[in-house]
Amino acid sequence: MPTCARDLLVSQSLIAAIKKRHADVELDVMVPSLLAPLATRFPEVNQVFNAPEPSQGLGLHWHVGRNLVALETHYQQAYIVPQSLKSALIPVAAQIPHRVGFRGPWRFGLLTDIRLPPKYKALADQYASLAYPHGQLPSAWQAPTLSLHIDTENQTHLIDQLDLAPYAEVSTRPLVILCPAGVQESSRQWPIAYFARLAAALIDQGCRIWILASYKEVQAAEQICAALSPSQQEFCDNLAGRTSWTDVVDLIACAQALVSNDSALAHISARLARPTWIPLGASDPEYAAPQGDQVHLLTYEALECQPCQRPRCQASTQLACLTHLQPESILESLLAQLKMQAPPVATAEAISA
Template sequence: MDGGRILIVGPAWVGDMVMAQSLFMSLKQRHPGAEIDVVAPAWSVPLLARMPEVRRAITLDVGHGRLGLAARWRLGRSLRSRCYERAIVLPRSFKSALVPFFAGAQIRTGYRGEMRHGLLNDIRPLDKTVLRQTVQRYVALGEARGASLPPAIPQPRLRIDVGNQQRLMRELELESDRPVAGFAPGAEYGPAKQWPAAHFAELARRLNARGMAVWLFGSARETALADEIAAGLPLTRNLCGRTRLEDALDLMAMTRVVVSNDSGLMHVACAADTRVIGIYGSSDPAYTPPLSDKARVMYRGLDCSPCFERVCPKGHTNCLNEIAPGQVEDELLAML
């Protein structure tokens, strides 16, 4: 299959899309001549452009969670001329299996999910006790049926654009004469995955006192949160809402370390090949760990953890509150 054409239906979340690169890398390691196309949401196209394994990102113009049957049919039919030998469907939903079916991919692989018999012709059972991590589940779909995982799963590594780094430094008027720590204080999932803003602010104050600048990354929705963290700290810059996803990637690559909740930006930071401290609350680092040898995890592992809830069902969020800023500072300094 060295010259084979592979269609992959990618996931809908930032972190999952970064983790999916491990599958792309694994496929290219075994089949260097393979051409990998990825069906993905529009937001992910700039991210996929930083993955050298991907030949083409194909935008699926359907809102998140919507069936969009006609749009999926049109896209699938438009891809029939590519004559894909294989398709790999990473999400487990019914709708995610439609495009490869309409595209006529010969082998259509995915896990057992929502009524996908017929749409997929290589349906795999998912044993979550064997494949505990999301990245393992993705990579396993690229292996032959029943095969073991490769001894070492490749870690995501996104290309960095030096020219874009220089542009951002100028336009955002960022200093380049002192070490920088990046913070990613948001979490799309909910507050049970967010280290308290007061803790981030105290850590920023401590790092600023050591002469280290802090850059805050996130979407426009995190602007107010980041304003709260940066208040009164002249060496701390709020970049939330001022950078695209690929901009955050390029700037994170310039930092000495990134401190992040378990979020998509944590995985982006790992793929930028910088040091990362991942702070886990309601989620489980055994399931979605930071995929980097340069990463460390802060996790309390309380009796109620992991609950995987968006909001703490006990009302205290001690899994995050009890991770003190001083503890994170100590871990950070030990990494530098």
């Protein structure tokens, strides 16, 4: 399976398509150990195995495949999503007779059913096509509705462990989660100052804020908290660097709304059917962005270069696709979803004052 969280979540479409065609089949997946807990939340999955990291050697990948033989797993078919030699080596070592995947370097002879990447625009449809003969989705194809398991016991534990007791105020203070990081490309990073302005306006309107980010992105979360007044900070909980993937799933399930970059956290929110707002920037809304009735994809369509899909902006306007998506573009519709009236959004100067 894919080696990053966002692609793993997108590839759930393949798992769901296989399950749709073969309801009685037990599906096991193999992903890098850091993503394994997230894969356990897929309702279609029976068992999760740890895969070597892509940077690790061919010998270890072969050894992992041989371990599957020792476990007497007796798999009949493997779907290999990454297009690398190493990922295709594991099912060969595991003696799995039918091995399906896309064409990639040095994979001839390792795959028994090798496919050209299909021309479907959505990455989820490209992955799902592996489940069908010749990579052709049915003419009446509709993307499956995807979900994730929620662990209510872990929710309760987290609220206590992370000192989130004010969550009990949710009846009077709707909970909005902000995910200000989760992307490596500057062309997909909504300005941190905009997250701060949105947080201040939501708190002033009566919302509680949780900030979710990884340990690598603590600084971005701290910048948002620092921009709030002392009274506003009482209603903002910074959870950056304090959660695992499974914790994130259970915490997002608590929210009434979520605002995120185009990241794995936005996909998790969409899987949980939470109202989700995503400033896209350079991302193509039809390629790998989250989908669903509760997903609001925000784009600045006045630019000819958008969506460019480039990691860095090369236009003279310098990230106008993101900077023109002001907090007001999210605040009004988000509060309407919460049945609240939108107040004026504070300027950056007012927040800093």
